[in-house]
Amino acid sequence: MSEQVDLAAHAAAAAFRTFAGSAPALRARLLRDIADGIEQLGDALIDCVQRETALPAARISGERARTCMQLRLFADVAQADAWSDERVDAADAQRAPPKPQVRSRLRPIGPALIFAASNFPLAFSVAGGDTAAALAVGCPVVLKAHPAHPRTARLVAGVVDAAIAACGLPAGVFALLDDPAHETGLAAVRHPAIKVGAFTGSQRGGLALWRAAQLRDEPIPFFAEMGSVNPVFVFPDMLRGNADAIAAGLHGSMTLGVGQFCTQPGVVFLVDDEAGRAFADKLAALVAATPAGTMLSPQIRASYMEAIAARGIAHDVRSLARVAVDSGQQAGAALFATDAETFVRRPDLAEEVFGPTSLLVMCASEHEFVRCAQVLRGQLTATLWLPPAAIGASSDLIWALEQKVGRIVFNGFPTGVEVGTAMMHGGPFPATTDCRFTSVGTRALLRFVRPVAWQTPA
Amino acid sequence: MSEQVDLAAHAAAAAFRTFAGSAPALRARLLRDIADGIEQLGDALIDCVQRETALPAARISGERARTCMQLRLFADVAQADAWSDERVDAADAQRAPPKPQVRSRLRPIGPALIFAASNFPLAFSVAGGDTAAALAVGCPVVLKAHPAHPRTARLVAGVVDAAIAACGLPAGVFALLDDPAHETGLAAVRHPAIKVGAFTGSQRGGLALWRAAQLRDEPIPFFAEMGSVNPVFVFPDMLRGNADAIAAGLHGSMTLGVGQFCTQPGVVFLVDDEAGRAFADKLAALVAATPAGTMLSPQIRASYMEAIAARGIAHDVRSLARVAVDSGQQAGAALFATDAETFVRRPDLAEEVFGPTSLLVMCASEHEFVRCAQVLRGQLTATLWLPPAAIGASSDLIWALEQKVGRIVFNGFPTGVEVGTAMMHGGPFPATTDCRFTSVGTRALLRFVRPVAWQTPA
Numbered sequence: 025m026s027e028q029v030d031l032a033a034h035a036a037a038a039a040f041r042t043f044a045g046s047a048p049a050l051r052a053r054l055l056r057d058i059a060d061g062i063e064q065l066g067d068a069l070i071d072c073v074q075r076e077t078a079l080p081a082a083r084i085s086g087e088r089a090r091t092c093m094q095l096r097l098f099a100d101v102a103q104a105d106a107w108s109d110e111r112v113d114a115a116d117a118q119r120a121p122p123k124p125q126v127r128s129r130l131r132p133i134g135p136a137l138i139f140a141a142s143n144f145p146l147a148f149s150v151a152g153g154d155t156a157a158a159l160a161v162g163c164p165v166v167l168k169a170h171p172a173h174p175r176t177a178r179l180v181a182g183v184v185d186a187a188i189a190a191c192g193l194p195a196g197v198f199a200l201l202d203d204p205a206h207e208t209g210l211a212a213v214r215h216p217a218i219k220v221g222a223f224t225g226s227q228r229g230g231l232a233l234w235r236a237a238q239l240r241d242e243p244i245p246f247f248a249e250m251g252s253v254n255p256v257f258v259f260p261d262m263l264r265g266n267a268d269a270i271a272a273g274l275h276g277s278m279t280l281g282v283g284q285f286c287t288q289p290g291v292v293f294l295v296d297d298e299a300g301r302a303f304a305d306k307l308a309a310l311v312a313a314t315p316a317g318t319m320l321s322p323q324i325r326a327s328y329m330e331a332i333a334a335r336g337i338a339h340d341v342r343s344l345a346r347v348a349v350d351s352g353q354q355a356g357a358a359l360f361a362t363d364a365e366t367f368v369r370r371p372d373l374a375e376e377v378f379g380p381t382s383l384l385v386m387c388a389s390e391h392e393f394v395r396c397a398q399v400l401r402g403q404l405t406a407t408l409w410l411p412p413a414a415i416g417a418s419s420d421l422i423w424a425l426e427q428k429v430g431r432i433v434f435n436g437f438p439t440g441v442e443v444g445t446a447m448m449h450g451g452p453f454p455a456t457t458d459c460r461f462t463s464v465g466t467r468a469l470l471r472f473v474r475p476v477a478w479q480t481p482a
Numbered sequence: 483m484s485e486q487v488d489l490a491a492h493a494a495a496a497a498f499r500t501f502a503g504s505a506p507a508l509r510a511r512l513l514r515d516i517a518d519g520i521e522q523l524g525d526a527l528i529d530c531v532q533r534e535t536a537l538p539a540a541r542i543s544g545e546r547a548r549t550c551m552q553l554r555l556f557a558d559v560a561q562a563d564a565w566s567d568e569r570v571d572a573a574d575a576q577r578a579p580p581k582p583q584v585r586s587r588l589r590p591i592g593p594a595l596i597f598a599a600s601n602f603p604l605a606f607s608v609a610g611g612d613t614a615a616a617l618a619v620g621c622p623v624v625l626k627a628h629p630a631h632p633r634t635a636r637l638v639a640g641v642v643d644a645a646i647a648a649c650g651l652p653a654g655v656f657a658l659l660d661d662p663a664h665e666t667g668l669a670a671v672r673h674p675a676i677k678v679g680a681f682t683g684s685q686r687g688g689l690a691l692w693r694a695a696q697l698r699d700e701p702i703p704f705f706a707e708m709g710s711v712n713p714v715f716v717f718p719d720m721l722r723g724n725a726d727a728i729a730a731g732l733h734g735s736m737t738l739g740v741g742q743f744c745t746q747p748g749v750v751f752l753v754d755d756e757a758g759r760a761f762a763d764k765l766a767a768l769v770a771a772t773p774a775g776t777m778l779s780p781q782i783r784a785s786y787m788e789a790i791a792a793r794g795i796a797h798d799v800r801s802l803a804r805v806a807v808d809s810g811q812q813a814g815a816a817l818f819a820t821d822a823e824t825f826v827r828r829p830d831l832a833e834e835v836f837g838p839t840s841l842l843v844m845c846a847s848e849h850e851f852v853r854c855a856q857v858l859r860g861q862l863t864a865t866l867w868l869p870p871a872a873i874g875a876s877s878d879l880i881w882a883l884e885q886k887v888g889r890i891v892f893n894g895f896p897t898g899v900e901v902g903t904a905m906m907h908g909g910p911f912p913a914t915t916d917c918r919f920t921s922v923g924t925r926a927l928l929r930f931v932r933p934v935a936w937q938t939p940a
Binding site: 041111112113121123124126127128131133134238242243244245401402423426427429430431432433434435436440442444445446447448450452453454457458459460462467470473474475476477478479480481 | 499570571582584591702703859881885887888891892893898903905906908911912918925928931932935936937939
């Protein structure tokens, strides 16, 4: 086991009692101080992220705003102790036998191991949503930096450390693991002092860590959010008069951030009629005109290029548009099409390709939408473009989708996940390892707590 | 796969949509009808349980009352939709970009596989707490009967079936698997139509099922409550004037139902001073005078006899009392003692022995209590006998115990788990497979639900 992991985990365990016992207002202040500190880094942070991720400055400053908003929202929840779910069953001395008082509330589970995400260098990394959720409830955080943005990690970790010191909390409340090796992450998840884990990233990485968490002497809750294809169903009735706007919005959602979002719409179901084919043509034209973009890392780009090359030569799959690239750093958008029969038969077509590409599935009619929905595996989201009046008539499809997804988007786009009290960003396997939890929004705190009861005599 | 499993799981999946969409009042009526039906079985049920379990009639009628109370309490929660955790984040058309409305609530996960417990033929079997929790939220139930009480299972299943028919719900809302083979349970947990599982029983059985649930193509939440040793810490100050009452109560808790409760106190920590030794002698005298009892099944008795025989010849463990038995059906209570040094060194002494036996751990002082608490694995409960004024001075011990248990009992006994809104009957591994949930009380419903969000444009 790496020495860094052992030191961090032991320091977290040593700090846990003080942190778990800290006043709600102090944890709220900690989160707000971190938000302030991130803002005070100013352009130095934007520059650092840009150098490490090739993301445009506007996107980074938007993500910074979201990160700070998230920290402050969770600070409010921490301050109000709004996550506590306190309950009391009163004693009754007259009952035979006398009934004791039972009081219970949610308490922090223990030191949390959190993995920074490649695609959110701020909002789901060192001081991102998972960290904010764990700190809000009093779990110390051991943070595995993402190898793609180590400097950003150290910069933000400095802010977190300073805020912890300013709040008079033990230094062990936060530790950064900056060793880039995968083995470091595995060693950390296996460390007996770690009591809960959270991850956002690839299915391969998420499953390896989740399995390691289950194989410990003491298995621990490990929440991995592993992305999905986020199916979109476009009803023919919606294309009358709205086709241009939907195509533009869908293209934007598909190519936003070079397609590197876990809510990127990877499969779009259309009816293969005149309007559907015209919509496909429109989308293909938009895709073909998309400027190539630089992906987050050479590995991510290599995986993307390999996946679209395979899709391009796949039997029964047509290539509708593909942006050529010459630079070894860039990736171009790509649009493919197939029919419902092929989609149902070939599970590989429902697998996520991380990047700016989608597969159009041309269905004989809306009725085929239900059949296609039924073969989907677990998803973060599903999107329906349909007239509100048609919702009742589409209950079969909506029911089928509810069994597969965490969030159903009506007449909108799956990207741009709102951070609020109601958001559900999770879903059945393999979108996540536990459909009962979310990694965005204030419900995300529930991943890091457990009920404890105290019983006293009547 | 057994045909019975396949039929039951498919029927449950087919019934799920109707049941998930049923009115809260209808699900409440279903639970109340089941409670009424169980009561209407009258003595026929008591006789049947008695023949199959050898439990005394008074215990069975007490358990029946608890079962019906549980069904009616969960009916109230179902009727009020009190588990829904509905949330709405309002839309904001003025924001750039416009903010959609996000609404979410908890929804049933899907068909639930529930295993009847050997030691609760009514309260944690066919229409027990797990079934009541799953039905309350709209999950159809596939129930694996316990091989030790098949007739009781069929009798109660008849009541459940009749209540479902009377409520006009599809028959697939409930199915009984009465094939006694372990393979039937494994086949059921592996069935793709099953979406969540719950079990109360041995660590061996629970772990086998939980692992099978994790190894599915689509892993599912599987909550196994696997019992624990429920440590009891008796502070010397409490023995002044109360020793007789505490010894009598502890003896009762230890031998209640021939010791066959998952909250049975299996390890008791005392200070090895004059008062502590006198207390041990008192307890030994009570244990020695305990009438032998018939255990739930020959297998359970065989395991118990083997475990206490091993403990009786273990190095550094003294036998303080042991009730001899001649009949091949009966089991006698047994009390052992060791010192803190030995307890800390030998993890096998902290393993559960299912039956009427406890191990006294004689500590040099109260300070050794903390050291002993730290080596414990996850527990359902821990009990402290200490003067209320001493709680502050015992914060090290209480903190150590909070990390290990789901419920801390002050000046009481761990058996007799109250069914209410605040109860936590769960705990860190290996007491259960997921410390974030309970299997008793209204929080138990949360094992069978997941959040789903609906997003609509501003």
